[in-house]
Amino acid sequence: MNVAIVDYGSGNLRSAQKAFERANAEADLGFAVTVTADAEEVRRASHVVLPGVGAFADCMRGLESVSGMRDALEDTVVCGRKPFLGICVGMQLMARVGREHGDHAGLGWLDGEVVALSPGDATLKVPHMGWNELVLSLAHPVFEGVAEGAHVYFVHSYGFVCTEPANVIANVDYGGEVTAAIGRDNLVGTQFHPEKSQATGLAIIANFLRWRP
DSSP: OEEEEEOSSOSOHHHHHHHHHHHHHHHTOOOEEEEEOOHHHHHHOSEEEEOOOSOHHHHHHHHHHSTTHHHHHIIIIIISOOOEEEETHHHHTTSSEEOTTSOEEOOOSSSEEEEEOOOSSTTSOSSEEEEEEOEEOSOOGGGTTOOTTOEEEEEESEEEEESSGGGEEEEEESSSEEEEEEEETTEEEESSOGGGSHHHHHHHHHHHHHOOO
């Protein structure tokens, strides 16, 4: 079993790699963890992770600039239905459209849009940065054992608004409801950074590696 963390120039790759290696080792799951920009290596992976830091359009351009990667993701994740985890902007890229500095097409794997955060409380700053409590709205294997109110770490100025509420796994309250995790079929995404979320994040990563949708 092997997990491919996609390198397209837009992610905190070393931090993600270390967290996946630690979760794998602590749970004794026997995975090889690889950071790769090789489309064929992504096709061979049993699990695929798409991290992301930065602006939606820049990340989408970066992904499409990696030779064969867009097709490899479509073949592996959409057609092959292998477990997929999008993190932060990696989750946002699953949307139909991102509205950061104009309208930009995403992967279109989940119907929804990525829009600017607008907290109802004027004292709350954007970007939303720091720890917040998860409010779980949907049972999901990747969140098995995660307690209601568990704290996870966020850094973002835009959020994913799902067209279909049934695809929302968890929210947080940040001057209003903000999507924290989404999923459908073999797809799951976290707006927060599990690799920076200590024990809760490591548990989510281990659950993802165990997941066989």
